[in-house]
Amino acid sequence: MTTSINSALKITLPVLFGYIPMGMAFGLLLADQGYAWYWATLMGVFIFAGAAQFMAVGLLAAHAGMFEVAMTTLLLNSRHIFYGLSLIHNLKAKGWRRFYVIFGLTDETYSLLTAHHASRSFTNPTNQNDNDEGQFQFIITALNQSYWVIGCTVGALLGSIITFDTTGLDFTLPALFMVLVIEQYKATKKVFPFAIALVCAVSTLVLFDSSSMLLISITLTLALLLGTQQLQTKGIMK
Amino acid sequence: MGNTLYIILFILTMGLATLATRAAPFILFSKQGEHPLLVFLGRYLPPAIMLLLLIYCVKDVNWFVDKGGVNEIIALSVVVVAHLLFRNALVSILLGTGLYMALKQGVFSLF
Structure with a gap:
């Protein structure tokens, strides 16, 4: 012991x-x-x-x-x-x-x-x-x-x-997310999740007011990821 | 008193939600029956969410005004370089935050 x-x-x-x-x-x-x-x-x-x-x-x-x-x-x-x-x-x-x-x-x-x-x-x-x-x-x-x-x-x-x-x-919080972005990239070695997130975040910020950004951009991201999964399983996209 | 009740509820809610995400793999994946959609989201939702949260944290910086965003860019670059060099999350975060605080509080303007 x-x-x-x-x-x-x-x-x-x-x-x-x-x-x-x-x-x-x-x-x-x-x-x-x-x-x-x-x-x-x-x-x-x-x-x-x-x-x-x-x-x-x-x-x-x-x-x-x-x-x-x-x-x-x-x-x-x-x-x-x-x-x-x-x-x-x-x-x-x-x-x-x-x-x-x-x-x-x-x-x-x-x-x-x-x-x-x-x-x-x-x-x-x-x-x-x-x-x-x-x-x-x-x-x-x-x-x-x-x-x-x-x-x-x-x-x-x-x-x-x-x-x-x-x-x-x-700043501890954005620094933590920066580290997690790097770790997630090292783990998945894929760019598309980040590309989808970037597009969704920027378009939400431009189109809506910034206080409601999180929920809207997450919903958009989820929808696009599901779409990607469907395309991949149908073999349209690698 | 209303505030005490609020923060107790707050801690319980956040504690239970955290426990739910930690227990989820042991409940969802313990046997077979891993749904391909669940596996796909389990793998690719977290990287997307992390970038969304990073953008969320810096969205209120006045990017296009004056020297807006310079401190953030410098400090985030230090986090990236430190993390690629040492790959120790806590070291990277503390270095970046220390530098950012020094920049924000004008430590460097003394010299």
Whole structure:
């Protein structure tokens, strides 16, 4: 048990160095909106999703309705649906631990779990106990979430104690999407999804007012993607 | 008090929606029966959505006025270069955001 915690600490160290400053940035932004520090903690505990929480700051400020919150979150995290495929057979945790690992599957937890599983099967194929592996996956997820919650809380506390010039801190969100665009391109090696999105976004911005951009452009994108799929299955387009 | 109820509902809604997307592959794909349309959307909707969200974030920049958008272009370029070099998402984001904050807060005009 102690040895698995020690090795989990070592594996999750890069996540620690990322989650603490990212969580702090989120906490500072939320505190800047006038929310008490514990709301940042609660969001880290119950939501535990970087992009969604940064998006939440804007949605809270706009006093968005629950339908909009749910739709935005579903679309924002839609990338998880495909990531999870690689883990279906490798998720060894059982019972409530399994539920917790699925709840805590952030981008970073996914990449640690998949990378760790791959390296373990190579280096140590005989000593592969599913129970130990499941326990280990649970510890990794819990450590990652504790780093995130600490970051969120510390940032919010700092923001409520001292005044901090947060001008430009909200750039974390476009920076995150830029990174995700690159990662998605590396994963799919296809240009057409981006071309469709670009056309839909620009035409929506030109034709409609910019506040309703997201829902309209997503609907258009979905329609064009479905059209592309139909053309591909009929063999008209490669 | 109304605001407290609102934020509690907000956190629950966002938490459940996030959980839904994380649990979806384990529910939808755990057995066979992967519908080709679902697989297609699962693969190609996320890249499109990520670009839409990126554009959504920078749509309110005054692109054609004065020096509008220069800071954004510089900082996003740094994110791209950093990500292609190190491929560490958190490093790329923090570098780009740090630079953007410095640009916005006029740190460089002191020199």
